[in-house]
Amino acid sequence: MSAAARPLTVLWGRLTGRTGLIISGPLLSPDAKPLIQPVLAAAAVLLGSFIVGFDTRLFSIGLPDLRGAFELSFDQGAWLSTVATAPQIFIAPAVPWLAATFGVGRVLFWPSLAYALLCLIIPSAQGFEMLVVLHALRGLLLGVFIPATIMIIFRRLPISWWVPAIAIYCFRLAFSQSVGVALVGFYVEHLGWQWVYWQDVILAPLIGLLIRAGTPPARIDIGLLERADWGGMALLGTGWALIYIALDQGNRLDWLQSGLILTLLAAGAALVIGFFINEQLVANPWASHTVIASRNVLLAFLAILCFDVASISNSYLVPNFLVAVAGLRPEEIGRPLVLGTAVPLVLLMPVAVMAIRRFDARLSLLIGFAAFAVAGELGTTITHEWSPWTFLPILLIQSVGQAFTFLAAVVYILANSDPKLSTSVAAHVQVLRLGGAEMGLSLMATLLRQREQLHSYLLGLHVSASSGTVDGAVQGLAGSFSGAGGSSQLATARGIGTLAQLVAREANVLAYIDGFRVSYWAALAGLLVVAFMGAAPKGPLTPR
Known part of the structure; x- marks a missing residue:
């Protein structure tokens, strides 16, 4: 451990009374000075975290185009999406241990090259079974990058650099969600759907080169290997x-x-x-649960769950509304999402870092959840006439929530934990982040489906064949088809079909209003959780 880091760790141990180790090894490597190697290593894993964010987003947004390119049914596409992500969750909890035992260089270098090779050959794969195998392997390799990011931050960078590095890690999450929509549209429109995969043929080897330059040769920790859990x-x-x-x-x-x-x-x-x-x-x-078994840490984990649900208004509801209700393609909605969320995030993340360094992290949590609550309330006013640019005020407010909330929660967790146990805490944070986000998305998708069915039924109760208003609406809609040739009965049938589509559209709008309302209540729940959080003990991550 470097001379600068040792007093901080000793002081922290005296203040908190926590001295146990779950994963052994220095907080900083002995050659952390000069900092050129740690910076290159951090750049490698942060690039890896961006690749994870973009690839996951590109795959989900581009799945309809990929289904068409690979000639897959809807069910096959759904299973392919699951198979592409499940291995990430399977491997993620073990990556901190693998990195501590075998060294970050070994854990990242060869997987980055193998990942690039897989991305090169997947577009040429034939048959659903082969696609499943290749995407499962791709997901397994992709699952290495994010936990390794946290590992590098905690074990290779000085503590004073932790908050900016974690900010970049948090930034890529919201940034990729917004830019990914525009990127899919650009690839499909101009370069071809294959570039959803081929972009990593260029980027992934850079991770390997940076990690080789940024990490010295590491010996395998035989002690950790012998007592592996x-x-x-x-x-x-x-x-x-x-x-x-x-x-x-x-x-x-x-x-x-x-x-x-x-x-x-x-x-x-x-x-x-x-x-x-x-x-x-x-x-x-x-990864014993005792490392997170404190009141403040458990409340911070609960705040992350609230964030997972509240942020769905940005990552899921807005783009899906524009696709399902407005009938737009990714290339048509990408620019407003970039200008409304991605660009403000670039400006807001440095502000969030300064706020956390100067003020209590709970203040940033309050700001973030309050922004999500305002955005969720505005979302309950949507109509079928809303265009991508109409959502711009909501997107701008959501970007505040994205910038302040998750970063503050992670820093607060670390401030209430022993820095020597940070890698073990990181394993729990990553599992909760992935599991909580997926749980929120799944429940929101179910809510939208069920509420759309309910609103469709309730609206249908007012569409009666014996109603003069309905007859007039049908005749008016049929009139627009009467000039296209065919019998009056065909025109009437088309008019009835158009009326049914209008009912379905309004039912969808009402369902999305309910989704924004859930996001609003999740943000309020987050504010309530923050109210019960106590002050973090004095340490290197508390305000100056």
């Missing part, structure tokens, strides 16, 4: 992966009406419970 890593990764598959497929298969979903949920829950039991029994627990 293989059972804990397998139980947590497999359990959360099964739960993710159930959540991702639950809306399509009607949840508890499906035996597959019931089995996946039960098996996943049993494995996660088995993980916590295992951590109590083994001599050297890999």
Whole structure:
């Protein structure tokens, strides 16, 4: 440990009384001075985190085009999406241990090259089975990058650099969600859908080069290898992966009406419970829950769950409304999302970093959740006439929430934890972030489907064949088809079909209003959680 870092860690241990180690090893490498190597290593993993954000977003937005290119059915496309993400959750909890044992260089260098090769050959793959195998391998390699990002930040950078580095890590999440829509539109419109994959043939090898230049040769930690908690890593990764598959497929298969979903949920829950039991029994627990078993940390995790639901208004509701209701393509909605969210984030993230360094992180949480609440309330006023640019005020307010909330929650968790246990805490943060986000998206998709069905039924009660108003509307709509040739009965049938489409459109609008209302209440719940948070103990991550 460097001379500058040792007093901070000792002081922290005296103040908090926490001295145990879950993953051994120095907080900073002995050659952290000069800082050129840690900076290159941080650049490598931060580039990896951007690749994860963009690839996940590009795949979800571009899935309809990919289904057409690969000639897949809707069900096959849905399973391909699940298979592309589940391995990320399976491997993510174990990456901090792998990096601590084998070295970050080994964990990142070869996977980055293998990832580039997979991205090169996937567009040429033939057959659904081959696509599933290749996307599963791609997801497994992709799952290495994000946990390695947190690992590099905590083990290679000085503590004074943690907040800006974590800010970049948090920034890529919202930035990729907004820019990804425009990028998919650009690729499909100008370069071809293959570039959804081929962009990483160029970017992924850069990660390998940077990580080689930024990390010195590391010896394998034989001690960690001998006392490895293989059972804990397998139980947590497999359990959360099964739960993710159930959540991702639950809306399509009607949840508890499906035996597959019931089995996946039960098996996943049993494995996660088995993980916590295992951590109590083994001599050297890999990620014991005791590292997060404090009131402030648990409340911060709850705040992240509230953020996951509140931020859905930005990542899911706005773009999906424009696709489902307005009938627009990604290339038509990308520019407003970039200007309304991505560009403000570039300006707001430095402000968020300065605010966290000078003021209590709880203040940033309050600002972020308040912004999400305002945006959610504005979202309840949408109509079918809203265009991408009409959402600009909502997007600008949401960008404030994206910039302040998640960053403040992560910093608050670290400020209430022992820095020597940061890699273990990071494993729990990553699992909760992935699991909470997927749970929020799955429940929101189910809510939209069920509320659309309910509103369609309620609106249909007012569309009666014996109503003079309905007859007049049908005749007016039929009149627009009468000049196109055909009988009057055909024109009337087309008029009735158009009226049914209008009812379905308004039912969709009402469902999305309900979705924004859920986002609003999640933001209020986040404000309530922050109200119960206590002050963090004095340390290197508390305000100056």
